[in-house]
Amino acid sequence: MLDIKFEKTKNPKPIPDENNPLAFGTIFTDHMFIMDYETKKGWHNARVTEYAPLTLDPSAMVFHYGQEMFEGLKAYKAEDGKILLFRPDKNIERANNTNKRICIPQIPKEDFLQAIKAVVAADKGWIPTKPGTSLYIRPFVIATDPYLGVRPSDTYKFIIILSPVGPYYPEGLNPVKIWIEDEYVRAVKGGIGEAKTGGNYVASLASQVKAHDAGYSQVLWLDGVERKYIEEVGAMNIFFKIDGTVVTPMLNGSILPGVTRDSCIALCKNWGLPVEERKISIDEIYEAAQKGTLEEVWGTGTAAVISPVGQLRWKDHIMQINDGGIGELSQKLYDTVTGIQLGKIKDSLNWIEEVE
Structure with a gap:
C-alpha cells in the first residue's frame, strides 16, 4: 500500500458552472498525483499535490524518443452522492500492457488504483452531475532521464490529472460523420498500435486534419498492409450491425x-x-x-462512451446509416453503460468501483 503524502493547494480554483458547456479536456482541477521511479528505488515518493507545471531537463528522454504512455477513465457522482469508477481494473491492465510494450516499469495494480482514488477523492467537489458530464481521469507516465541516446530510461514520473468534461464530440449523442482513410496508415501488427501511447495519435493527425477540412468528425483506419480491413476510429473502436449481427474488428x-x-x-x-x-x-x-x-454503426470509447455514426465516406462513396439517426441498439448500449456508470442500473457484472 502506498504511503501517499497530501499537499493541498492554498489557492483553490473556481469550480466551473455546470450550466455552461464543459469543453472536453480544457479545464483541470486543483490537484494531481505524482510518483517517481528510479531503477534502484522502484516506484516511490507518492504524493497528491497542487496542479502545476512540471520542470524537466530539456534532454529528458520523453521529448526525444517518445517513451510515454497514457490512459483515460472517468469518475461519476451517483444520485446518492457516491463516487463511482467504471472498470478501472481494465484501464490499469491496459496501462501495464502498454508499459511492457514500451519498456516502462510496471505499476502494481493496487498502487495504481489507490493513486486514482486518492486524487479523485481530493477533488471530488469537481465532479459535475449534469447529464452527459463526468470527471475525466488522465494517468500517464513519462521518461525523465536527461540523456540523448536510444535506450529505456532509468527514471520516470507517474502522474494523474483530472478534468471535468462534457461530451467528447460537440454533437453529443447525435450521429457523427466518419471519413475512411485510404492514404495514410495508423499502425501495423507488431508495432505499437495496441499500446496507448502518443506515437499512435500523432500518426493520425494528418488524416484528422484532412477529415475535418472535409466536414468529418473522425477518421476510420484501414489496416496498414492490405489497406482493406477495418481497424478503428482515431478516438474509438468501431461496431457494425449487419443484418441483425453485431460485428467488430478482432484484436490483432x-x-x-478498448474498455x-x-x-x-x-x-x-x-x-x-x-x-x-x-x-x-x-x-x-x-x-x-x-x-x-x-x-x-457506432463507436465506443471512454471519452465518447457510445457515438452513433450517421455517415461513412470511403473514396467518393457516401454511406448514409439509419437515415442519419441513432439506432435502437446504439441507444440501448448508451443508456445501459451510462446507467451503470451513474449507479442508476444494477451492476450485475461487477464493473463499478467505489471511491471512499
Whole structure:
C-alpha cells in the first residue's frame, strides 16, 4: 500500500458552472498525483499535490524518443452522492500492457488504483452531475532521464490529472460523420498500435486534419498492409450491425483493446445478440450499405462512451446509416453503460468501483 503524502493547494480554483458547456479536456482541477521511479528505488515518493507545471531537463528522454504512455477513465457522482469508477481494473491492465510494450516499469495494480482514488477523492467537489458530464481521469507516465541516446530510461514520473468534461464530440449523442482513410496508415501488427501511447495519435493527425477540412468528425483506419480491413476510429473502436449481427474488428495487435468495446461486447452477448469479432473489409461494409443490411454503426470509447455514426465516406462513396439517426441498439448500449456508470442500473457484472 502506498504511503501517499497530501499537499493541498492554498489557492483553490473556481469550480466551473455546470450550466455552461464543459469543453472536453480544457479545464483541470486543483490537484494531481505524482510518483517517481528510479531503477534502484522502484516506484516511490507518492504524493497528491497542487496542479502545476512540471520542470524537466530539456534532454529528458520523453521529448526525444517518445517513451510515454497514457490512459483515460472517468469518475461519476451517483444520485446518492457516491463516487463511482467504471472498470478501472481494465484501464490499469491496459496501462501495464502498454508499459511492457514500451519498456516502462510496471505499476502494481493496487498502487495504481489507490493513486486514482486518492486524487479523485481530493477533488471530488469537481465532479459535475449534469447529464452527459463526468470527471475525466488522465494517468500517464513519462521518461525523465536527461540523456540523448536510444535506450529505456532509468527514471520516470507517474502522474494523474483530472478534468471535468462534457461530451467528447460537440454533437453529443447525435450521429457523427466518419471519413475512411485510404492514404495514410495508423499502425501495423507488431508495432505499437495496441499500446496507448502518443506515437499512435500523432500518426493520425494528418488524416484528422484532412477529415475535418472535409466536414468529418473522425477518421476510420484501414489496416496498414492490405489497406482493406477495418481497424478503428482515431478516438474509438468501431461496431457494425449487419443484418441483425453485431460485428467488430478482432484484436490483432494493431487495434487498441478498448474498455468500452469490451463492455459492449459483453452486454450484447448477455442480451442474446449474435456478436462476431473478426476481420471485416471495407468492401463488405460498402456492399452491406448498398444492400440495405448495414443497420447501425457506432463507436465506443471512454471519452465518447457510445457515438452513433450517421455517415461513412470511403473514396467518393457516401454511406448514409439509419437515415442519419441513432439506432435502437446504439441507444440501448448508451443508456445501459451510462446507467451503470451513474449507479442508476444494477451492476450485475461487477464493473463499478467505489471511491471512499
